[in-house]
Each structure stands twice: as structure tokens, then as C-alpha cells.
Amino acid sequence: MADLAPATAPTASAEPETPATFLKALAATLKSLDGVDSDLAAILATHVLVAEPAMDAVAKAKAAIVALAQTRAVPAKQEPADG
Amino acid sequence: MADAPYFLLRLALTAFRAYLQPKEFIFALKRSLAVFNPNGYGKSSIADGVEFLFSPDGSLERLGQRAINNQAGPIALAHNEAEAAGLEPSVIAAFARGKVATPDAKRDAAAKSKRLMPQVAKAVKACFVVDPIIRGYSLRAFVESESAETRYAAVATWLQLGPLVEVQKNLRQLRTQVKEASENQGELQRIDRQVRRLTDAKVVAWDEATVVAYVNETAIAPLDATLKLTTLVTDDASYLDLAERVKAEEGKLGLDGLRLLRRTAGAIWNKTKDGDDEKLAGTLPAFESAATALIVAAELEAAERAKAKDAAFEKLWQAAAPLFKADVEMPDACPVCTTPLDKTSAGSAEAIGNHISQHLAELAAYAAASKELTTGERITADARRRLLTSLDSLADLLHENHAALTAQITKYRGAVNGWAAGAAPGSAELLAAIAALVGDVDMKIAAIEKKQGEHTYTKAKAKVDTLRELKTEHETALRTLIELTKLSAALNDQAATVSAAIRAKVQSLLDRLRNPINEIYALIQGQSAAIVRLELPPEDDTNQQRLNLLIDFASNREGVPPSGYLSDSQIHSLALSLRLAAILEFNTAAPIVVLDDIVTSYDADHRRTFAKMLAAKFAACQLIVVTHDERFFWYLKELLAPADWHFTRITGVVSGHGPRFADDMVSDDMIEARWTAGQSAANEMRQAEEEWLLARCRDFGVNVRIRPLERALLLRTSRAGLGLGRLPAQRRPDAAAATGDAEPVPLDAGKGRSRKLRQSLPGCAVWRRVDRR
Numbered sequence: 001m002a003d004l005a006p007a008t009a010p011t012a013s014a015e016p017e018t019p020a021t022f023l024k025a026l027a028a029t030l031k032s033l034d035g036v037d038s039d040l041a042a043i044l045a046t047h048v049l050v051a052e053p054a055m056d057a058v059a060k061a062k063a064a065i066v067a068l069a070q071t072r073a074v075p076a077k078q079e080p081a082d083g
Numbered sequence: 084m085a086d087a088p089y090f091l092l093r094l095a096l097t098a099f100r101a102y103l104q105p106k107e108f109i110f111a112l113k114r115s116l117a118v119f120n121p122n123g124y125g126k127s128s129i130a131d132g133v134e135f136l137f138s139p140d141g142s143l144e145r146l147g148q149r150a151i152n153n154q155a156g157p158i159a160l161a162h163n164e165a166e167a168a169g170l171e172p173s174v175i176a177a178f179a180r181g182k183v184a185t186p187d188a189k190r191d192a193a194a195k196s197k198r199l200m201p202q203v204a205k206a207v208k209a210c211f212v213v214d215p216i217i218r219g220y221s222l223r224a225f226v227e228s229e230s231a232e233t234r235y236a237a238v239a240t241w242l243q244l245g246p247l248v249e250v251q252k253n254l255r256q257l258r259t260q261v262k263e264a265s266e267n268q269g270e271l272q273r274i275d276r277q278v279r280r281l282t283d284a285k286v287v288a289w290d291e292a293t294v295v296a297y298v299n300e301t302a303i304a305p306l307d308a309t310l311k312l313t314t315l316v317t318d319d320a321s322y323l324d325l326a327e328r329v330k331a332e333e334g335k336l337g338l339d340g341l342r343l344l345r346r347t348a349g350a351i352w353n354k355t356k357d358g359d360d361e362k363l364a365g366t367l368p369a370f371e372s373a374a375t376a377l378i379v380a381a382e383l384e385a386a387e388r389a390k391a392k393d394a395a396f397e398k399l400w401q402a403a404a405p406l407f408k409a410d411v412e413m414p415d416a417c418p419v420c421t422t423p424l425d426k427t428s429a430g431s432a433e434a435i436g437n438h439i440s441q442h443l444a445e446l447a448a449y450a451a452a453s454k455e456l457t458t459g460e461r462i463t464a465d466a467r468r469r470l471l472t473s474l475d476s477l478a479d480l481l482h483e484n485h486a487a488l489t490a491q492i493t494k495y496r497g498a499v500n501g502w503a504a505g506a507a508p509g510s511a512e513l514l515a516a517i518a519a520l521v522g523d524v525d526m527k528i529a530a531i532e533k534k535q536g537e538h539t540y541t542k543a544k545a546k547v548d549t550l551r552e553l554k555t556e557h558e559t560a561l562r563t564l565i566e567l568t569k570l571s572a573a574l575n576d577q578a579a580t581v582s583a584a585i586r587a588k589v590q591s592l593l594d595r596l597r598n599p600i601n602e603i604y605a606l607i608q609g610q611s612a613a614i615v616r617l618e619l620p621p622e623d624d625t626n627q628q629r630l631n632l633l634i635d636f637a638s639n640r641e642g643v644p645p646s647g648y649l650s651d652s653q654i655h656s657l658a659l660s661l662r663l664a665a666i667l668e669f670n671t672a673a674p675i676v677v678l679d680d681i682v683t684s685y686d687a688d689h690r691r692t693f694a695k696m697l698a699a700k701f702a703a704c705q706l707i708v709v710t711h712d713e714r715f716f717w718y719l720k721e722l723l724a725p726a727d728w729h730f731t732r733i734t735g736v737v738s739g740h741g742p743r744f745a746d747d748m749v750s751d752d753m754i755e756a757r758w759t760a761g762q763s764a765a766n767e768m769r770q771a772e773e774e775w776l777l778a779r780c781r782d783f784g785v786n787v788r789i790r791p792l793e794r795a796l797l798l799r800t801s802r803a804g805l806g807l808g809r810l811p812a813q814r815r816p817d818a819a820a821a822t823g824d825a826e827p828v829p830l831d832a833g834k835g836r837s838r839k840l841r842q843s844l845p846g847c848a849v850w851r852r853v854d855r856r
Contacts, residue, residue, distance in 0.1 A: 019246035019247055022588060023246065023250065026581060026584050029584070030577060036573075036580075037570070037577070041577060044574075044581070048250055049581065052246070053246075058256045058257050061253075062257060062264065065257075065261055068566075069570055070566075072562075073562035073563040073565070074559060074562075075562075
């Protein structure tokens with residue numbers, strides 16, 4: 001079969017970066033930043049930084065953030081001293 | 084050849100849109116295709132076929148997913164005669180990558196089918212960074228009427244960055260909602276309502292000092308005015324003291340315990356006064372009374388039983404009684420043994436009657452006494468059971484300091500339990516002890532009620548504990564709001580990071596587009612065309628989801644919106660340049676472009692420059708151009724490389740078939756074949772004549788259409804005749820060069836210029852059907 005591509009045709013570039021791969025890389029970058037709230041970054045990565053978010057992605061992310069705030073609001077129990 | 088770009092190798096439409104019978108477009112020899120036809124002949128169905136092949140939801144954008152709001156839904160994908168023709172609506176495509184052809188990708192188009200996208204189509208679609216199909220009707224709005232926000236979304240969609248726009252939109256909503264949550268006082272208000280309820284509205288909003296003062300005053304002070312809490316924490320010294328007092332209170336009988344003990348003892352024996360009369364109540368007097376009554380009943384029953392010892396004659400007496408009633412005639416002799424009555428021991432009928440009445444009365448008295456005894460036994464058994472239960476209840480409540488009473492209860496209980504008949508067991512000692520207990524308890528109750536009322540340390544601590552839990556909830560709610568405020572700030576920071584990354588990605592794409600856009604725009608509009616810029620808002624702008632489309636119209640009008648400065652065709656060119664530049668720049672892995680009627684706003688010059696631009700910039704691409712503009716079609720034929728392009732036109736739409744292409748001309752062999760088969764070839768002959776005429780007219784650049792026979796027109800009034808007659812002399816047909824039979828034209832061919840035409844086109848038998856349109 002003849003090659004349909006003309007001699008001047010540009011060679012196809014590597015697989016184009018899809019929004020999904022871009023967002024996945026962005027989520028990983030966000031988590032690795034110094035001083036970033038990693039729990040919050042994980043919530044964003046799970047619910048928001050995805051190519052096909054759920055219909056209620058915002059509600060789920062908000063619920064997760066509120067739950068995180070509630071967890072942090074509970075004072076940590078003091079560990080019994082050894083011995 | 085894995086890195087070679089994809090090209091369309093073949094496209095076949097069956098019962099799809101305007102195409103009923105299968106129509107196949109082959110691109111193996113010539114990569115690009117240009118199709119001309121008037122509106123309504125099915126050219127857009129070719130673009131529809133490509134759109135449907137790559138549609139994620141198996142429909143067309145203008146059809147939608149269901150028939151609603153002027154959208155026809157997927158049912159309009161199929162030709163309306165598909166079912167009657169027994170054809171399965173489908174689009175089939177094959178692609179080439181280098182010298183390698185993909186398998187056929189078939190996508191069912193029936194509304195009831197799943198219309199799944201074939202794997203091959205998915206692979207090719209993955210190479211489209213930008214939608215490869217441009218339709219003329221969708222272009223202008225982008226430049227003219229869309230806001231910066233919708234334009235941003237549109238460009239992002241072109242570049243298939245829709246998910247990134249969604250991310251930014253979701254982040255914006257999330258930031259708003261988390262900020263609202265960090266300012267929401269609902270939980271604190273709920274706690275305030277609780278504290279109002281628990282303090283009988285003495286404290287209307289949570290304040291620990293006020294709450295502590297309240298609980299000290301209302302719950303602890305009645306017990307001990309010197310005991311005062313300072314805070315609502317478990318290690319507060321006063322709280323620890325309170326807890327100790329609760330423990331101590333649990334070790335002895337409190338007010339409630341004393342009242343229970345008093346009620347239980349009173350259930351056994353209780354003396355009440357009604358005026359001067361004293362009344363005894365309780366299970367013990369009830370049992371003794373029942374036992375006494377039972378003795379009387381037993382004695383009576385014994386006596387009556389003795390009297391009725393001859394009860395064996397009861398039936399005889401009852402049978403004889405009617406014979407010896409006073410008001411009936413007495414018999415003279417015994418009805419059984421015939422002994423004369425005067426010879427019996429009674430001596431007379433009257434004496435016998437009295438004898439019978441007496442014995443029957445004795446039997447009745449015995450029966451009553453027996454019943455009374457049975458009732459007495461049941462009452463006594465019930466009374467004994469209740470007495471035993473109440474004794475057990477009292478014994479359970481007694482503490483160690485009531486050991487004597489407990490011993491007496493045990494002893495008396497044993498006696499009652501073993502009692503069977505006769506006088507009830509002696510209860511004098513027990514009654515005295517219970518009376519003493521009741522008196523003691525009554526005094527203690529009176530003393531406590533006088534001292535602390537209903538207040539107890541247990542109740543006070545419970546109140547303190549409830550308020551302490553409320554304090555914990557209040558503190559947790561406050562800390563949650565603080566944490567939410569921190570998270571809201573962190574979310575803003577992270578959203579800014581995400582937005583900046585997306586901005587950088589979009590900006591890099593826009594930067595890549597800048598030169599191609601201006602090159603394409605300049606090729607269409609000329610080198611004096613204004614410079615075009617797509618600009619994001621400044622980085623410090625909180626709303627990054629906007630895109631400004633600006634032009635440098637003049638030295639004193641730089642960076643201005645285009646709609647106020649550009650003409651219709653310039654705006655159209657600008658929109659087209661944006662889309663084409665994006666395709667050219669980003670779709671290198673599948674450089675396929677479909678253009679559907681995209682020169683409607685252009686004058687002849689711009690149609691030509693647009694065709695030149697395609698030749699200059701898209702020579703390496705595969706284009707499918709469909710147009711109803713014949714001049715543009717001619718420009719394409721003139722300017723594009725014939726080795727790469729296949730040019731065709733749709734000559735009409737045939738019922739039961741679909742669009743008929745100029746390539747599908749009827750041949751002499753086809754007519755001959757029908758004759759050989761004994762079939763009529765009238766339609767084929769008419770078609771052949773029409774095609775011949777149209778071909779001749781088009782050779783001269785004349786636009787003609789064929790009308791149905793029932794709307795026949797004369798040549799001299801037809802556009803074909805007039806159009807040919809207007810041709811310059813040097814371009815008129817050369818009669819000597821014309822071919823065909825030398826038969827005369829069957830109709831009056833007119834005079835003057837039309838006669839010259841008739842002479843130059845001999846052999847045409849269809850002049851009457853030339854349409855003035």
C-alpha cells in the first residue's frame with residue numbers, strides 16, 4: 001500500500017499530553033511541594049484534579065475537607081508514658 | 084511506522100443521514116476530497132460521518148442525545164428509509180499509518196444500537212488534540228459575541244482542555260464553599276440552644292464562666308454552699324470533690340433510695356388514719372385476714388358437710404319433691420314400692436314433703452359452704468404469694484445495718500412459705516421491726532427534704548458532666564472553624580498553584596498558536612492584516628478562566644477587541660485562523676481536517692485567497708472540503724495539487740438511493756445491460772442525458788440545474804441558454820469540437836444567441852428540461 005503521507009508531512013509527535021496525564025502529574029507535583037498541606041492536596045487529587053470528575057465532586061471534596069478539619073480539631077490523646 | 088501520522092483510507096456511509104445506499108469514499112490514491120453540491124444534497128452528511136465516527140456519545144452535536152429542544156436525537160442518524168430498505172445504518176472507516184492500513188472501524192448508527200466507538204477510531208481520536216471538523220455556522224460567535232469566559236472555555240475545548248476548565252470551575256466552587264463552611268456558626272448556635280435548654284434559659288449563649296456560676300448556684304449550693312467549681316474540667320479540685328461525694332452518696336441511701344425503701348416496707352405493712360379510725364394495709368395484713376377467713380370457711384364447710392351426709396339421696400329427693408308439693412294432689416302410696424303412705428315411718432304425705440324439703444335445704448347450705456372454702460383458699464394463696472414477693476423486695480433493699488430486720492424477714496418468710504392451713508404464722512415481731520424501719524425512714528426523708536430538697540450530689544454531677552460535654556463540643560466546634568479557616572487558606576494557595584500550572588499550560592499552547600494564527604490570517608486577509616493576540620488575564624487576576632482575543636488594529640488602536648474593528652469576513656477569517664492554526668499545530672499525529680461550508684462570508688477574492696492558503700499551509704494534511712459554493716470549488720480545483728485531490732460534485736438526490744455523484748455517471752454499458760435483461764432503461768437514459776448536459780454546461784462555467792419533467796421550460800427562457808449566450812465569443816463552444824449525434828433539437832431552440840448554442844451542442848434531446856434556476 002502506498003504511503004498516504006506526503007514527503008513534507010510532519011512526523012507525528014509523541015503521544016500528546018492528555019488532560020488526564022497533565023492533571024495526574026500536577027497532583028503529584030502539588031503533593032511534593034514544600035510546606036504544602038499534603039492531606040488537602042490528597043483530597044484535591046482524589047476529587048478535583050481528575051479528568052472525569054464525579055457529578056458531585058465539589059460536594060465530596062468539601063465533605064472531605066470538613067471531615068479533615070474535624071479530625072484535626074479533636075485534640076490528640078496523650079500517649080501513656082513508658083514505664 | 085508507529086510514529087507516522089494517521090490518514091483516512093476509506094469512509095463508507097450506509098443508510099446514514101442522506102445516504103441510503105452504501106457510498107464509499109476512497110482516499111488511497113488521492114488523499115484529499117472536495118465535494119460541491121447545492122444545499123440539501125447531502126454533502127454535510129460526509130462531515131457528519133466523520134463526526135459520528137469520533138463522537139464520544141455516539142451522536143452528532145446538533146442532534147444531541149435525545150429529541151428535545153429542537154434537537155432530533157440519535158434517531159436522525161439513520162436514513163428514514165433504512166428500515167424499509169433493510170439496511171443497517173453504519174459508518175465504516177479505515178485508516179492508514181505509513182504503509183500500514185488499520186482494520187475497518189465500523190460504528191452502528193441505529194438509534195437502538197449501542198453505537199460504540201470502534202477501537203481504531205478511539206486510537207485516532209486520541210491523536211486529535213483539536214477537533215478536526217470545522218463547520219462554518221459555528222465560527223462567528225467565537226469572535227463576535229462570546230464573553231472572555233466562554234471564549235476561554237471554547238479555546239480550551241478546541242484544545243481538548245475541557246477537563247482543565249472543569250478543574251478550575253470546581254476549584255472556584257470549592258474555595259467558595261470551604262470559605263462559607265469556615266464562617267458557618269451553625270454548630271455554635273446549636274450549642275447555644277442546648278445551653279439555653281439545660282439552664283432553663285438562665286444562660287442564653289455559651290460562656291464557661293457564666294455556666295459555671297449557674298451550676299454552682301443551682302445544682303451544688305443547695306447541697307453544700309462551700310463547694311464551688313472554678314472550671315468545667317475533670318481535674319478541677321471541686322469537681323474531684325464532687326465526684327467523691329457522689330461515691331459516698333452511692334454508699335448510703337439517698338432521698339430516692341429512702342423513698343423506695345419506704346414504699347416497699349409500706350407495701351408489706353402500712354398503718355393509716357382516717358379520722359379516729361386506724362386502717363391497716365399491706366400484703367401482710369391481707370394474708371393474715373385471708374388466713375383467718377379461710378379458717379372460718381373451713382369450719383363452716385365441715386359443719387355443712389356433716390349435715391349433708393345423706394347427700395346420696397339427693398337425686399331421689401329431687402325426683403320426689405314435685406309429688407309432695409303442697410299445691411298438688413298427694414299420692415296414696417309410695418310411687419316406688421307401693422307402700423301406703425300411712426304405713427310409712429313418716430306417716431303422711433305432708434310429713435314426707437317436709438322431710439324432702441329439709442334435706443334439700445341442707446344440701447344447698449353445704450354447697451355454699453364448700454364454694455366459700457374454695458374461694459377462701461384461692462384468696463389466701465394469692466395473698467401469700469404477694470406477701471412473699473414483697474418480703475423478698477424489702478430484703479433486697481436492706482443494707483448491712485438492717486441485719487436484724489433481714490433475719491426476721493427470713494424467719495417469717497420461711498414460716499409463711501411452710502404454712503398450709505390454720506392460723507397465719509405469728510408476725511408481731513416482724514411488724515414491730517417494720518414499723519420501726521418505716522418510722523426511721525420517714526424521719527430521714529423528712530430531714531433530707533428539709534435540708535437539700537430534691538438535690539443530690541449525683542444529680543449535681545450529672546448536670547456538671549452534661550455541661551462539661553457541651554463545653555467539649557463548643558471547643559471542638561471552635562477548633563473546627565479554626566482548622567477550616569486554615570484549610571481554606573491552604574486551599575487558596577493550592578488552587579493558585581493549580582491555576583498557575585493550568586495557566587502555564589494554556590499560555591504555552593497559546594504561544595505556540597500565535598504565529599500560525601497570524602500567518603493563516605495574513606494569507607487569507609493579506610499582509611496588511613491586523614496582528615491577532617489571545618491573552619490570558621494578568622497573573623494576579625483572581626479569575627484566570629478568561630481569554631481576551633485582541634488585535635492590533637492600528638498604531639493607536641493596539642490590543643482592541645476585534646468585533647468593533649473587523650468586517651464580517653475578517654471576523655470569519657479570524658475565527659477560521661484560530662481553529663486551523665490549532666489543528667495544524669497540535670494534530671500532527673492525525674492531520675485530518677474536515678471543512679463544512681466555511682467560506683460563506685467571503686467574497687470571491689477571499690475565497691481564492693483561502694484556497695491559496697489551504698494549498699500553502701495544508702499541503703501535508705488530509706482535507707475533506709464540502710461546499711455549496713461552486714466558485715470556491717473551482718478555486719480549489721485550480722489551486723490545489725491534482726495529484727493529492729479528488730474533486731467531485733453531487734448531481735442530485737435519487738429517491739431510494741441517496742446523493743448521486745458526478746462520478747456515478749450512467750454508462751452505455753449500464754443501459755445495454757438493462758436492455759439485455761429485458762428491462763426498461765428509460766430512467767438511465769434520461770440520467771445519462773442530464774449528466775451529459777450538465778457536464779457540458781459546467782465545462783463553460785455555467786451553473787444549471789435540471790427540473791423535473793412536469794415543470795418543463797423552453798430553452799430560450801432557461802438560465803443555461805441565457806448563460807451560454809452571454810459567454811464571450813472566444814469561449815463559446817466550438818461546434819466542430821462537439822461530439823454526439825447530429826440529430827435535430829426537438830424543440831424550438833429560439834433565435835439569436837440561443838440558436839448559436841443549439842448549433843454548438845447538437846445531439847442534446849433534453850432542452851425542455853433545462854431549469855431557469
